[in-house]
Amino acid sequence: MSLRFVEVRKSFGERTVLDGLSFETRAGEILFLLGRSGVGKSVTLKHLVGLIRPDSGKIYIDQLEVTALNEEELGPVRRKCGMVFQHPALLDSLSVRANVGFGLRQDVQARPFTAAEETRIRHCLDLVHLGPEILDRKPPELSYGMQKRVSLARTLAPGPEILLFDEPTTGLDPIATEAVNELIRDLSRNLQVTSIVVSHDMKSALSVADRILVLDAGRILALGSPAEIRASQAPLIRDFLSEVLAQEVRS
């Protein structure tokens, strides 16, 4: 699926967050949205699923104009978009099985899962490299990294065609970060979904993204391949790159 923003503007009170944002993703690509805190990265994601409406401009998923849909019509669009939150946000009182199954239907405690649902739950866990031995465990019994994977499996359960990641590696140590990055690469390759990753982690962007879009003051500062971003001379991008480059030299 492809996504297209056309001249999208959004202000909150006096503050303009998106100032005529236009860009397009390619089907199956991993696009990183990078920028400083408060620059409108998450606001951009929320526009895609209609959680925030633009003041002006249009947003398309394939040929469908999302901005023209009412709340009811947005339902099917939201089901196509899997949102992966920064924190796992699992239900602690439910088993891993029920947490992943929650992505299929919300009345998980009303009746047992059917054989087809159970198969789907196990398949989604497998996609995030978790085995069936944890199906009956509860989130507090799992490491934080495993919780993040269970949360991702829940997002994958309904079969989204677009994955939206909101700061998936923020607050993680370098090893856990690499594990999440590898998952994003795997999912993109195996499921051929289009992924948008909101982040301020330049190192991850350079190693995972097909293209990187850098936002600044509500506009696109740069949009290009990791190699093109690496070569950019824009001061903000050099600032974001400086520690990554310093570490590469040290290593």
Place this chain on the structure above:
Amino acid sequence: MIRVNSLGHRFSPDSPWIYQGIDFQLKQGECLAILGPSGSGKTVLLKSLAGLILPAEGSVKIETQDLGMLFQKNALFDSMTALENLLFPLREKKSFSIAEAKERSLEMLKSVGLEASAHLFPDELSGGMQKRLGLARAWMMEPEVLFYDEPTAGLDPVTSRSIAALMRQRARDLGTTSIVVTNEVARALQLGDSVALLAAGRLTSPLSPDAFSQSQDESIRQFIEGRLVGPLTRTRENGALE
């Protein structure tokens, strides 16, 4: 200023040790940065050092009782504005007049770039602003020793670097001794006079930032490079707290 001997902790006599055999000394005005994977026990260690958790074995000696702490989640008062959050410790602990306390608090807000947000409540501030307010509150009392738990987690790299620069500047101006736990390698190298890695229940010997980043220790290398395969990953899968 701080002397730590054979420090170890576990939550009960039947539970596994989180860490053991930790020894180090810190002189007045120095900063030790402790890196480590999630769940390696960094926060437990910091709380043990600050006296918030009684260690299961070993000792921590600090030459002062004038301690301050920045908590990972800031622990701001939700029902107070940014300004009131700073006024609170001053009015509780020190005998300033209201006018004087207010002046000092506004000055502090300015130094962390929050002067325009004095009247806002914590939930009206972004994550980065809340972090800066947490720092400002920790700094208000000008403690001799400061413990920082993940002071820059979740901030973009530019903000993160500028906050760390502010931390260093203040420590230098006031001669504050500090211990910082973080999982950001670049920040530890920027902040610490010495840097150590807490992993697999042990703290490596503190090294200068240069020596740390060039260390050939396998765990340190794996952590710095963020490799999935190595000694730390095995330990984590073997049931270390995460």
